[in-house]
Amino acid sequence: MDTPFDFSGRHVFVAGGSSGINFGIAQAFARAGAKLTVISRSADKVATAAQQLQALGAQAIGIAADVRQPDALQAAFSEATSKFGPIDILVSGAAGNFLAQALDMSPNAFKTVVDIDLLGSFNVARLAHAHLRKPGACIVQISASQAFTPTPYQAHVCAAKAGVDMLTQVLALEWGPQGVRINSIVPGPIADTEGLKRLAPTSDTLDAMAARVPLKRLGRTEDIARMAMLLASEWGSYITGVIIPVDGGLSLTGPRDFSAAAAAAKRA
Numbered sequence: 001m002d003t004p005f006d007f008s009g010r011h012v013f014v015a016g017g018s019s020g021i022n023f024g025i026a027q028a029f030a031r032a033g034a035k036l037t038v039i040s041r042s043a044d045k046v047a048t049a050a051q052q053l054q055a056l057g058a059q060a061i062g063i064a065a066d067v068r069q070p071d072a073l074q075a076a077f078s079e080a081t082s083k084f085g086p087i088d089i090l091v092s093g094a095a096g097n098f099l100a101q102a103l104d105m106s107p108n109a110f111k112t113v114v115d116i117d118l119l120g121s122f123n124v125a126r127l128a129h130a131h132l133r134k135p136g137a138c139i140v141q142i143s144a145s146q147a148f149t150p151t152p153y154q155a156h157v158c159a160a161k162a163g164v165d166m167l168t169q170v171l172a173l174e175w176g177p178q179g180v181r182i183n184s185i186v187p188g189p190i191a192d193t194e195g196l197k198r199l200a201p202t203s204d205t206l207d208a209m210a211a212r213v214p215l216k217r218l219g220r221t222e223d224i225a226r227m228a229m230l231l232a233s234e235w236g237s238y239i240t241g242v243i244i245p246v247d248g249g250l251s252l253t254g255p256r257d258f259s260a261a262a263a264a265a266k267r268a
């Protein structure tokens with residue numbers, strides 16, 4: 001992906017950065033000259049991600065850490081900043097999802113997604129704060145349209161991502177005076193990602209999803225990476241506290257019907 005932006009020497013820390021959309025964002029920043037730290041639960045996944053970023057010519061490290069575990073996160077921030085210096089850009093996108101109606105979710109099922117998506121985002125932002133470059137740091141939270149579209153089979157994600165976007169707005173107010181900006185990106189359905197596999201597990205449900213998008217295509221990780229780079233660049237320097245759909249217009253079309261996808265997922 002060509003980029004008009006130069007992030008040479010900047011430290012980009014990506015929580016949940018070992019795969020999918022977040023890894024796509026890490027790759028884009030790597031190509032633009034940044035130094036990368038990626039974290040996620042799996043030691044194998046973060047090691048592979050770091051190797052792939054290094055193959056693009058970037059300095060990169062991978063650290064295994066669960067966003068639900070503040071001690072592990074704290075250690076990751078210390079290790080990352082002792083290697084690459086203060087964090088210029090923090091991308092926070094660790095998340096989990098599955099299709100289930102509320103009555104089919106145990107309290108622990110609901111809590112698990114809220115713990116990863118919402119409490120995890122709070123942990124990441126709060127513990128990163130001491131390590132952010134101030135003034136100048138930019139935080140990009142990866143949200144979802146479930147944050148503002150009530151969606152059956154997604155009670156846990158709706159509740160968690162609504163909280164993520166509210167956190168974005170509160171932290172914009174609290175940290176703006178220190179020169180720290182924070183915004184949410186709301187990706188549309190992004191091809192070849194785990195998230196989309198879970199919501200559209202068959203070719204029929206995938207085709208129906210693409211057909212519903214007003215721009216008539218699935219998204220690509222580059223679509224999201226471009227917005228992350230714009231927000232993190234000088235061009236985004238007066239933007240904070242906003243929730244930005246990058247979704248081909250999908251969030252204008254109301255709640256999606258996941259009953260066929262849920263039935264297919266149950267059969268699989």
Ligand code: COA
Pocket residue numbers: 095096097098099100104105106107108109110112113194195198
């Ligand atoms: N329907 C209902 N409940 C489900 C479920 C499903 N499809 N999948 C998991 N759960 C429940 C489990 O039964 C468990 O509840 P219980 O203890 O009452 O039985 C609870 O959720 C936690 O499951 P567990 O597998 O222990 O959680 P985990 O922390 O190991 O994994 C998940 C978290 C469940 C979100 C897992 O799918 C994951 O790791 N996802 C990451 C990848 C991903 O989702 N990517 C897309 C991002 S949008």
Ligand code: NAP
Pocket residue numbers: 015016017018019020021022039040041042043045046065066067068093094095096116120142143144145186187188189190191193194195196
């Ligand atoms: P993904 O590849 O599964 O990405 C999730 C990442 O988070 C993985 O790197 C995963 O790695 C990590 N992760 C999960 N739980 C974690 C935890 N407890 N602690 C630390 N890291 C954890 O899925 P994706 O589809 O690309 O989703 C990325 C983001 O985009 C999510 O925030 C999602 O809500 C959002 N989104 C996706 C879509 C879509 O179409 N895909 C649409 C809208 C929004 P480990 O397994 O190693 O932990």
